[in-house]
Amino acid sequence: MTSSDDPLVSTEWLAAHLGDARLRVLDASFKLPGARPAAYDDYLAAHIPGAVFFDVDAIADHATDLPHMYPDAAQFARDVAALGVSSGDTVVAYDSGSWMAAPRAWWMFLAFGHTNIKVLDGGLKKWRAEGGATESGAVTPTPGRFSATFDPAFVRSRRQIEDNLASRAEQVIDARSRERFEGRVAEPRPGLRAGHIPGSRNVPYGDLIDAATATMKSPADLRGAFEAAGVALDRPLVTSCGSGVSAGVLTLALYRLGVRGSALYDGSWAEWGLPDGPPLATGPT
Known part of the structure; x- marks a missing residue:
């Protein structure tokens, strides 16, 4: 159809x-x-x-x-x-x-x-x-x-993202707001630490949407947003967010730009940000 x-x-x-x-x-x-x-x-x-x-x-x-x-x-x-x-x-x-x-x-x-x-x-x-x-x-x-x-290639686990800390084989892009990414505000889910996955880049998903019409911005604007955040679109990519939902906006935008083979970190910050979670970083990247 x-x-x-x-x-x-x-x-x-x-x-x-x-x-x-x-x-x-x-x-x-x-x-x-x-x-x-x-x-x-x-x-x-x-x-x-x-x-x-x-x-x-x-x-x-x-x-x-x-x-x-x-x-x-x-x-x-x-x-x-x-x-x-x-x-x-x-x-x-x-x-x-x-x-x-x-x-x-x-x-x-x-x-x-x-x-x-x-x-x-x-x-x-x-x-x-x-x-x-x-x-x-x-x-x-x-x-x-x-x-x-x-197809497990569509998602990433915490263990895979932890392994990626050393290899940096995949770029991780975080869809949360800049304040949350930098650790300047508390997470909406109680009990989580504030910050981001070390080495990850930040592309707030709202930056990809036209607020007046609620439509996704043009491919040229999408490309500009990723490139401004230091994302190389020709390298492997994993999207992340607060709990694996808004990361999908980044994934869809990447798909519109011709990127295939990206993955989504299913647990996202709801898992990484737990009190006993892996290392984190704060501030801008």
């Missing part, structure tokens, strides 16, 4: 295809701990017609205390099928327009072998600004048939 290699689709494209039989729309909105109303309550109040809620916290590994870590392939397939998604479907993920966390859902689908996945550029904010229809209440889909095979 979509042939472009661009991971984004426009609101105009979605409006034209919303009734297609093999299209599935997912509201993957997410908010930081303690934020109210909760993302699911926002979904119940207003969502794109037919959209089901992709809960980042639910479609996750519940055997760990770390937030929304990747589940195994069997759970992902089961949870996604329950949302009405089948392996032959085109999936469009969107969020409120905050970019939390449609790119995370996009990267998860790719990691589990489903390549026909797109992100709605501008999310619900742009959709509503253009007069797009919304509906309220929960959607109960007919279960789909989905098969998943996990």
